Structures are given as C-alpha cells and as structure tokens.
Amino acid sequence: MSFQPFTSVHFITLAIGFVIIGMLIVLARRSEKSQRIITALLAFCNLVSYPFALYAWREYPHSLDNLLPFHLCDLAAIVAGFALVTRRPILLTLTYFWGLAATTQALITPALSIGPPELPFIHFFFQHFVIVAAALYIPIVLKWRPKQPWWKSPLIVLAISIGYQATALLINAILKTNFAFVSDFPDNPSLIDHLGPWPVYLFAMQGLALIFFLLLALPFRRSSAD
Helix, strand or coil, X not given: CECCCCCHHHHHHHHHXXXXXXXXXXXXXXXXXXXXXXXXXHHHHHHHHHHHHHHHCCCCCCCHHHHCCCCHHHHHHHHHHHHHHHCCHHHHHHHHHHHHHHHHHHHHCCCCCECCCCHHHHHHHHHHHHHHHHHHHHHHCCCCCCCCCCCHHHHHHHHHHHHHHHHHHHHHHHHCCCHHHCCCCCCCCCHXXXXXXXXXXXXXXXXXXXXXXXXXXXXXCCCCCC
16 A cells, blocks of 8 residues: 555554654653653663564565665664663753654655555554654643753754754765755655755755744743843
8 A cells, every 4th residue: 555645544543653753741640650660661662663664574576765764763762762761951952852853744745655554654653653742741741941042052953953054965975866855855745845955945944844843842941021
C-alpha cells in the first residue's frame, strides 16, 4: 500500500500519535514512579529508532539516505534519548527546539511513500512521534526551561543547526545523498517547495527555523515583574 500525505490514513495516524503522547504525559505527572518509567521508556524508544530503521528497510529498496542516521530527525532521536538519560542542558535544549520546530514539520509533510502496515511506515511515524513526545515531555514533566534571556537558546540552536546544514552539504557532495534535504527538494510535497530554488531555500530554511525557535521560546519569557 502506498502512502499519500493529507489523506485519512495520514490524519488518523497523527490523531493516534498525539493521543498517545498526551496519555504518556498525563501518566508521567501522576507520580515519581510513573515519571521514572515513562522517562526510561521514551529514552529507549528514541535510542532504538535507528536500529529499528535498519530492520524496517531490510527488505525494501534503500539508499544511504535510509541507512545512515544523518537526517535531522535521526540525530534528533539520538539526542532526545541521551537528553532524557543524562539531562544535559544542551541536549534538552536541542530536543525541545528540534523536536517541535523540525520534527512536527516532518509529521505534517512526511517524506514517505510506503503506507501501512509496512514496517517503513511504522518506523517513520514511530520515530517522529517519540521525538515530539520527548520535546513536549521535557518542559511539561521534567520542568526544563531554556536559558535566559529568552532569545539566547534559540540563537544557540540556530548556530548548531547551521553547522549541521553545512556538514550535511559536505556529506551529500561526497556520498551523493540528500541528508536534511539541503542538496535537493524532498520527493513528497513539503514546506521547502515554497522557499525558492536551491540554494536560496537553504537560507530561507534557517530564517524560518529562527522564527520557529523564537516562537517556541516565547512561553518561557520572563515578565518584567519577575
């Protein structure tokens, strides 16, 4: 079965995923024991998503893009897993901003053509939902907060994101891949399609990223009364 964005299958999958995320957050807030269990579960799910990708694609035509964990969401899952285990501030920060600014975009416009019940479909949504779950879990359950002043963390994450984009361009040139979609447009319709030709859209992507990062930091802005 093939997959097409913005169909009933897509919308039902999104609904199921966000309901599960909401349930996990509610359960984690009930007791310290529940929090420990769900934190460990989310960390495990994020860290296992790459091995799951190798297993899911084993019987399907695949390229280095599918096999190497260098798409932003692949890295975000690894970062999220270690963030939940170590609670290191920079990892928590990256998980929050990458998870909600980038991974949610991937859920809305999936770069996927294989539908359910095939394993690549299950892996794609599993991986992206566990990243978003971690990104929401960190501030709501673990009470993480970005650096003050409120705009500092967005700028740090933007600098790291630009470094990642530059590295992805170099790797793509060497391996003939398209990690982070910085060398060519995604096959499926996406926001990138509306950001101009290459390489203009690379700068537009980072401009939009900064806007999203700043918007995500706004809820944590301290008022003058503080």
